[in-house]
Amino acid sequence: MTAATDVVSPIAARTADWRGPVWIAWRQHRAVVGGTLLWALVLGAAAVWTTVRLDAVATCEPACSSADRDAVTSLVHAGEVIIPLVAALPAVLALFWAAPMLAREYEQRTHLLAWTQDLTPRRWLAAKALFLAAAAVPVVLVAGVPTARLADRMGSVNPSGNNGFEAGSFDAAPAMLLAHAATALAIGLAASALLRRTVAAMAATVVLCGLLWGAAVLARPHLLDPQSVQVPFTGYGESEPEQLTGAWVLDWLPVDATGTVLPAYQGEPAMIRYLYLGAERLTELRLWEAGLSLAVAALALPAVIYGMARVRSAP
Known part of the structure; x- marks a missing residue:
């Protein structure tokens, strides 16, 4: 064999560097990835079935029987269970995929072998993280796409009771699921790298994801400047103006004829001012929140690198 045939091209070497850890990641995580995908398929199938049944039953309007109306109510209630479960998928990925990834390596001491080979720790981390990120895409889409269709159908059946601004429907949209999945995976990896214990990392991931979701819900009404509309007062609880159909009503204010805001329920105002999106x-609101979510993910990545560097420098 000549010397020329013994030379390995840099491209082939880099490909081999990535192929090994990706294969290891698949072998290590295939059970949990497969289980999560199966759960997402079940949720997606349930969303499709509920949507199809709503399409079949709700078309009876305006001559629906009481049985048809009861069926629509039951299907809407089923959708109200499916949508939050789908919206929680990013937290599931963080809890069972990301949080154990590094912590388990530390606990089993396998990082001592994996990080002393030709592959650098950062490339090892990048390969496994990219594998999990790539696997997360079909998981969230297989459930998110049919669930978005279900949420739209529920909104058409009852526009005032179900719209895309509701917490579950808002978070279950495919774009939001992808952004939240990226953030949740980054948070899980950071907790795994810093705490180095699987149970502790999983607990911290649950707490951090819950706090982040709560902060997002609290901040959501303030991300965009609200629109406003004033209508003559006809009585509290009366029908709302058509501009509010499918809208998110942030607040309403009783005002007098000059536009001055009055204390609520202090007599009868001349007008009602609605603040809404x-x-x-x-x-637009989803894009803003998705961008902020991805920014949080970017901020979590340095914590992962710091945690790995701290372990490597430890005696």
Whole structure:
């Protein structure tokens, strides 16, 4: 054999560097990835079935029987269970995929072998993290796409009771699921790298994801400047103006004829001023929150690198 045939091209060497850890990641995580995908398929199938049944039953309007109306109510209630479960998928990925990834390596001491080979620790981490990120895409989409269709159908059946601004429907949209999945995986990896214990990392991941979701819900009404509309007062609890169909009503204010805000329920005001986000601004709001979510993910990555460097420098 000549010397020329013994030379390995840099491209082939880099490909081999990535192929090994990706294969190891698949072998280590295939059970939990497969289980999560199966759960997402079940949720997606349930969303499809519920949507199909709503399409079949709700078309009876305006001549629906009481049995048809009861069926619609039951299907809407089923959708109200499916949507939050789908919205929680990013937290499931963080809890069972990301949080144990590094912590288990530390506990089993396998990082001493994996990180002393030709592959650098950062490339090892990048290969495994990219594998999990790539696997997360079909998991969230297989459940998120049909669930988004279900949420839209529920909104058409009852626009005032179900719209895309509700917490579950908002978070279960495919774009939001992808952004939240990236953030949740980054948070899980950071907890895993810093705590180095699987149970502790999983507990911290649950707490951090819960706090982040709560902060997002609290901040959501303030991300965009609200629209406003004033209508003559006809009585509290009366029908709302057509601009509010499918909209998110942030607040309403009783005002007098000059536009001055009055204390609530102090006599009868001349007008009611509604502050709201119209249905046409739903996509804009989701883009803003998705961007902020990805920014949090980017901020979590240095914590992962710091945690790995701290372990390597330890005696």
